[in-house]
Amino acid sequence: MTTQIVTLHTDTDGIAHVKLNRPEKHNALNMEMFFAIDKVIRQIKKDPAIRVVILSGEGPSFCSGLDVQGVLTKPANALKLLWKWLPGNANLAQRVSIGWRRLNVPVIAVLHGNCWGGGMQIALGSDYRIASPDCQLAIMEARWGLIPDMGGTPGLLACVSGDHAMRLAMTAESISAQQAEKIGLISQVSNTPLDDAQAMAKQLVARSPDTNGVIKRVYHGLWAGNERRILAKETLNQIKILFGKNQRIAVKRELGKTDIPFQ
Numbered sequence: 001m002t003t004q005i006v007t008l009h010t011d012t013d014g015i016a017h018v019k020l021n022r023p024e025k026h027n028a029l030n031m032e033m034f035f036a037i038d039k040v041i042r043q044i045k046k047d048p049a050i051r052v053v054i055l056s057g058e059g060p061s062f063c064s065g066l067d068v069q070g071v072l073t074k075p076a077n078a079l080k081l082l083w084k085w086l087p088g089n090a091n092l093a094q095r096v097s098i099g100w101r102r103l104n105v106p107v108i109a110v111l112h113g114n115c116w117g118g119g120m121q122i123a124l125g126s127d128y129r130i131a132s133p134d135c136q137l138a139i140m141e142a143r144w145g146l147i148p149d150m151g152g153t154p155g156l157l158a159c160v161s162g163d164h165a166m167r168l169a170m171t172a173e174s175i176s177a178q179q180a181e182k183i184g185l186i187s188q189v190s191n192t193p194l195d196d197a198q199a200m201a202k203q204l205v206a207r208s209p210d211t212n213g214v215i216k217r218v219y220h221g222l223w224a225g226n227e228r229r230i231l232a233k234e235t236l237n238q239i240k241i242l243f244g245k246n247q248r249i250a251v252k253r254e255l256g257k258t259d260i261p262f263q
Contacts, residue, residue, distance in 0.1 A: 004021060004036070005020075005021055005022055005032050005033050005036050006018065006019070006020055006021060006033060006036035006037055006039075006040050007019045007021050008040050008043060008044070010047070010049065010050055013051070013201075013202065013205050014049055014050055014051035014052065014205055015050075015051065015052050015053075015054060015198070015201045015202075015205060016044055016047075016050045016052070016053045016054070017053075017054050017056070018040055018044075018053060018054070018055045018056070019055075019056050019057065019058050020033065020037075020055075020056070020057040020058065020062070020063055021058045022058075022059075023057075023058045023059020023060065024059070025064075025067060026059065026060060026061035026063070026064035026113065026114055027057045027058070027059065027061055027062065027063040027064065027119070028063070028064050028065060028066065028067035029063065029065065029066050029067055029096075029118045029119075030067040031077050031080065031081075033067075034081065034092055034093070034096055035092070037095075037096040037099075037122070038092060038095050038096060038099065041095070041096075041099035041100065041103065044103060044105070045102075045103055045104075050105055051105055051204065051205045051209050051212070052105055052106050052107075052108065052201040052204045052205055053100070053103065053105060053106070053107040053108065054108050054110060054194075054197045054198065054201055055100070055107060055108065055109045055110065055122075055126060056109070056110040056194060056197075057110075057111075057112070057113075057119075059113075060112075060113045060114075061112065061113030061114040061115070061119070062109075062110070062111045062112055062113060062114070062115045062119055062123065062135070063114070063115060063116070063118065063119025063122060063123075064113075064114040064116050064117075064119060065114075065116040065117025065118045065119050065120075065140055066117055066118045080092060081093040082235070084235065086232075087231070087232035087235055087236055088228030088229065088231055088232045089228075089231070090151055090231055091235065093118075093149065093150045093151070094149070094150055094151030094231055094234070094235075095151065096118075096121075096122055096125070096150065096151075097121045097122050097124060097125035097150050097151035097152045097155070098125060098151035098152075098154065098227065098231065099125065099151075100122070100125035100126050100127075101125050101127075101154065101155060101220055101227075104209075104213040104216070104217075105209065105212065105213065105216075106127045106128070106201075106204050106212055106216060107125070107126040107127050107128075108126060108127065108128045108129075108130065108197045108200055108201060109122070109123045109126035109128070109129045109130070110130055110131075110193045110194050110197045111123055111129055111130065111131040111132065111135045111137070111177075111186065111193065112131065112132040112134065112135050112193065113132075113134065113135065113136070114135075114136050115131070115135055115136065115137045115138075116136070116137070116138045116140050116174065117138065117139070117140035117141065118150055120137055120138060120139050120140070120152065121139075121148065121150035121151065121152035122150075122152075123137075123152075123186075124152035124153075124154075124155030124156050124159070125151065125152065125155055126155075127216060128187045128188075128197075128200065129185070129186040129187050129188075130186070130187060130188045130189075130190050130193040130196050130197050130200075131177040131180065131181075131186045131188070131189055131190070131193060132177065132189075132190065132191070132193050133177055133178070133189055133191065134177070135176070135177040135180075135186075135189075136174045136175070136176060136177075137174065137175055137176075137177070137180045137185060137186070138168070138172060138173060138174040138175065139152075139156075139168045139169050139172060140172050141169070141172070142169060142170055142171065142172040142250075143172045143250070143254050144247075144250055144251055144254060145241065145244075145246055145247035145248070145249065145250025145251060146238060146241055146242075146247065146250075147169070147234070147237055147238055147241055148169055148234070149234040149235060149237075149238040150234075151231060151234070153230050153234060154220070154223075154224035154225075154227050154230055155224075156168075156169075156185075157223065157224055157225075158220065158223035158224055159184045159185050160183050160184045160185055161183075161184075164183045164184075164185075168185075177189045245263050246262045246263060249262055249263070250262075
């Protein structure tokens with residue numbers, strides 16, 4: 001029997017429970033998981049019975065980021081992740097984050113363990129983030145000489161001030177749940193994050209789904225502005241970065257293969 005890499009279960013209250021299910025790899029994102037998350041988001045979008053989504057991860061971490069070995073060993077995978085018809089469209093890598101924002105229902109992310117890189121981008125797609133005290137959070141792309149380009153930028157802009165956003169993105173440092181709560185990156189630190197998410201979901205289910213949907217659209221529109229422009233800027237600037245010498249130097253420095261200065 002094949003284990004589902006992302007599971008979806010909807011209870012009788014209309015609360016959909018989505019779980020990343022690759023615990024042996026700390027839910028690191030391989031191609032199968034990218035496609036599975038995208039598929040689940042589309043399933044939820046088509047189901048009018050779903051009123052709230054709770055997103056979590058099985059095992060020791062919510063999501064430790066990109067499975068570099070599993071994704072980048074085949075050049076075709078990069079094309080599958082980054083391909084889009086127009087710059088403002090969301091590619092596969094961006095849809096696993098921005099897709100949650102585009103749902104017409106509230107999404108609550110339950111975070112624990114490591115929430116790094118791509119995992120942080122997915123969490124930024126949610127409307128609320130409740131983290132356990134042990135959770136560590138980081139925007140990791142700068143370690144590899146890259147910029148964040150997975151569609152989490154609109155969510156980041158809605159959560160934190162510009163200086164905090166730039167520091168997280170430029171330094172790639174990992175911060176604690178307590179630090180994240182202080183700057184607004186997460187909504188709440190809790191010893192029982194899943195229970196608190198369930199309690200919040202029940203509150204939201206008790207309200208009109210029309211009201212929840214309109215509030216979400218209006219508020220996201222006010223905070224993030226033009227999402228298509230942001231997605232285009234992420235992609236076009238990442239392409240420029242990828243063709244530069246410093247990106248290759250950054251990878252070698254991160255792997256300990258060189259100490260030559262950036263150019």
